[in-house]
Amino acid sequence: MKFNLEKKDIDSALLSLSAVADKKQTLPVLSNILIKAQENGLNMLSTDLEIELEMDVENVVVEEPGEITIPAKKASDIVKELPDGNISFSLEEGEKFKIKTPTGEYNLVTMEASSFPEFSSTEIDNAHEINSEELVELFQMTSFAMGNQDWRHYLNGTYIECAMGTLKMVATDAHRLAMCKKEFNTEAEFSGIIPRKTCMELMRILPRENEKIKFSIDQNRIVFSSPNFIFKSKLIDANFPNYNQVIPSGDFIEIKVNREELLDIVSRVSVLSNDKFKGVKLKSEGNLLKIFSSNNDQESAEEELQLEVANEGFEIAFNVNYLREMLNTIEDKSISIQSFGNEKSALMKTTNDKRVLVLMPVRL
Structure with a gap:
């Protein structure tokens, strides 16, 4: 096996594949990337058995076809630190994988491609289409509110739901909730909880330009596809809580402030907040x-x-x-905060009427 290409054509792919690879090393080969150098291009795969990422790399010159697995993190870290320019990759005698530049070379231990788990079928059944910009926005507007290693495992992800021509994403960690919705031209109805790791890696690899992304979803998994990658993930096997019950309603008191000024002030004031609760109090007095x-x-x-x-x-x-x-997560110059009582959730209102932002209070 031997191929070469520019650093800029492979470094981001290696970074994404490394992030997907299993760091717990349940099986040693799962911490590796499967590389397939073929006459028509370069294909790379990684998995932790919960999610799978397959990427095609462009602008590669394949001199000798072949396939092998290499350590994901080491390969990614090496390429990231190399100077811009052409890099040569080859499988040498003794099963060492060589990464070579004009000024140096690195030799990595490999494992046979045959030991890498076989990927399931990549056919996309009943696929839906969405612009990558819209999909990125849905994740960015909600994923910050996901739980992180919460014992309530259904909170450790983003809920996706489609009904009546509207596509929604919702995330909550029981302290805040974020929802974003888009008009979606389909009669299909579906829902599921996308795991946190899947959300984070998708935001990394999704193209920012307006490219069409295909996706399909069933009870157990969701698959995203573009011309350069296929990303498959299991869904969290649980029911998402009724998020509509969390959104406050009724009488409220509303204030409107400059967002950046409020952000700067709470950052300064919080230096002297309680280490455990990290609370800051907001109180209106006249026009202040x-x-x-x-x-x-x-x-x-x-x-x-x-x-x-x-x-x-x-x-x-x-x-x-x-x-x-x-x-x-808000770009508006000014924001409104609606309080329904100092012990009830508050709403943060923006000019984007497709967003709902709920923040639970703390007691001081």
């Missing part, structure tokens, strides 16, 4: 919003911010990390 924090050492911080829309009686406290993360 006052932001407070304090800790067990009897230290405190207070700043004020001019309100664009003022209403007396607004008072609520949030975890500053959740508040900042939510504010960072």
Whole structure:
């Protein structure tokens, strides 16, 4: 086996494949990438048995076809650190895989391609189509609210749902909730929970230009396909909670502030917040919003911010990390916060009426 290509044509693919490969090394070969050099191009695969990524690499010159598996992280790290330019890859005698540049070479241990698990069929049945920009936006607008290693495993992912011509994604970790929806031209109805790792890796590899992405979903798995990759993932086997019950309704008090100024202030004030709860309090007084924090050492911080829309009686406290993360997903110059009571969830309103952002309060 021997092939060569420019660094820019393979480094991002190796990074994505390395991220998918199994780091727990349940089976040693799962920490490897399967490389197939063929006369018509280069194909690479990785899996952790929960998700599978297959990528085609362009602009490659294959001098000798062949296939082998190489350590995913080591190969990715080496190529990432190499200078821009042409890189030669070859399988040498003694089963060492050589990565060579004009100034150096690296020799990696390999495992036989035959030991790599066989991938299931890549046929996309009943495929739907969506623009990559829209799919990326759906993930970016919601995935920050996913759970992370929560014992309630159904929270460790993003819920996808299609009904009545609307495609929705919803994520929650029980402290905040994010929902985003798009019009979707289909009569099909489907739903499932996409695992956290799948969401994170898809956001990495999905093209930012307006490219068509095909996907299909059944009760057990979801498959995404583009001209350059096929990404298959198992779905989380659980029922997603009724997210509509979390979205507050009824009477509320609303304020409107400059988003960036609020973000800067809560970041400064939070330095003296309680280490455990990381809480900051927001309270309206006249045309001002006052932001407070304090800790067990009897230290405190207070700043004020001019309100664009003022209403007396607004008072609520949030975890500053959740508040900042939510504010960072918004591009609007100004945002509105609707409080339904200091012990009830609040709504953060933006100019995007396709988004719903819910933030649960904390007690200080």
